[in-house]
Structures are given as structure tokens and as C-alpha cells.
Amino acid sequence: MKRFALIEHTADTGLVAYGQTLAEAFANAAYGMFAIIADIGTVKEVERRTVELGEEDSESLLFEWLNRLLYFFDVETLIFRRFEITGFDEYHLRASCYGEKYDPSRHHIKIGVKSATYHMLEVDKKKNRVRVIFDV
Template structure:
């Protein structure tokens, strides 16, 4: 379980992994917020529910991260823990992600600012299973 940054001109890539798709998506969210803030000390005074859907896992990853960016912007919040559940499509429906996210209002004294992430992009997005784990890659527009 974890994440790492990938080099990319004028953008930053995040590769995240976990034991399954839900854990990899949660780690991708952690990675995205780590680009923006020092996240080691993020509290959990805010709890929010999110639900997104998309036609495929790659689009679901991009929609998930962009929904988090929107929520963080509207709430002026930083999130540090993500409980994610992913449902594959049934009977022609879309992939669905439901999550509970935990964080707190941004406090400049506690959360040093890194790079501003404008959006998660579809450029080079990848979702795959490798050696009994899930791995995702996404490029963030900064």
C-alpha cells in the first residue's frame, strides 16, 4: 500500500497501489493531497460522503479525484483519510465509487502549501492489476 510521484513536465503524476482497487484509489487521493499540502498532521474534524460513477475504471479514477478537488475547494478543507468502496457495473450500469473522506479546514499554520492541483486528467491514466495488487496512475494538472 502506498504512492509515489512520477516526473512529468508542468504536471505531476501519481502512481498509487493497494491490495485492491478501492485501496489504490484511496492511496491516489492521499497522493494528490500530498502534492498540495503537508498531510501528516491532518485531523478528522470533517467527514463527508462522496459518490461518483463512470463508464470505466480509468474515468472513475479521474472523476473521483476531481470530485475531491471540488469538495476541498468549496469547503476550504484538506483531507487525509479515505474509506473507498468500488462496485463494478451490473446490467449495463456504470462503475460506482462510494467514499467517506475525513479531513479538516485548511489551517495555513499547520498545513504548509505545496502545489495547486487544478485537475486530474485523462492523459496517461491507467488502472491495472499486478501481482495480486491494484495499481493506478494519473497525471495532475498543476
């Protein structure tokens, strides 16, 4: 099953992510975001960070989830490649994220993502599909 597809947007870039479950679509959205940022094939799973979120609705949950991962990238230069969602409902998400610190000698960085946005943001609970546009 395809994990995500890129969406073209003039100023920015976005993605649609799929899953067997909504939790999996959230994980695939995060995977897709890091695939936009870097060539994650060369990223090893040496660091783990846990994320625990509670939001007012599932759209804000997706927004916060992706932006929290960008926070780790800025503060610790962590590039994640695998996301294990250990708890999930419409308003809450708990996950373990695996990756490693950016190493310019081994990792190829593509473009920067400033933030996920609410523009065209969609969480489709029936189709287990999410859509997000990034400010890049």
C-alpha cells in the same frame, strides 16, 4: 507497502498508487494527491464528507473521484487525509473522506492541483495499481 510514488512530468506532476485491492489503490491515489497539495501530517480528522460516484468505466471513475475531492478543496477548503472506501466496483465508488478545513496557521500548503487528467491515466485491475497525471 508503499502507498504511492510520484511521477515526473515536465509541465505537471503525477503519481502511481498501489493497493492490496483496486479500491485501496484508489484511496492511495487520493492520499497521494493531497500529499502533493499539502503537508498532510498536520491535518486532523475533524470533518467527514461522503462521495458517491457512478461512471462509464474505471478510468472515468478515477478521474471523477480525484476531481470531486479537488472540488471540496476549492469550495470548502477541505484537505483530506483518510479515505474509507465503503463500496466499490468497476463503475461505482462510495467513500467517506476525513480531513479538516485549511488553517494557514497550522497547515503547510505545497502546490495547487488544478485537475486530474486523462493523459497516461491507467487503472491496472490485475496489479491493483493506478496512474494519473495532474495539471498543476
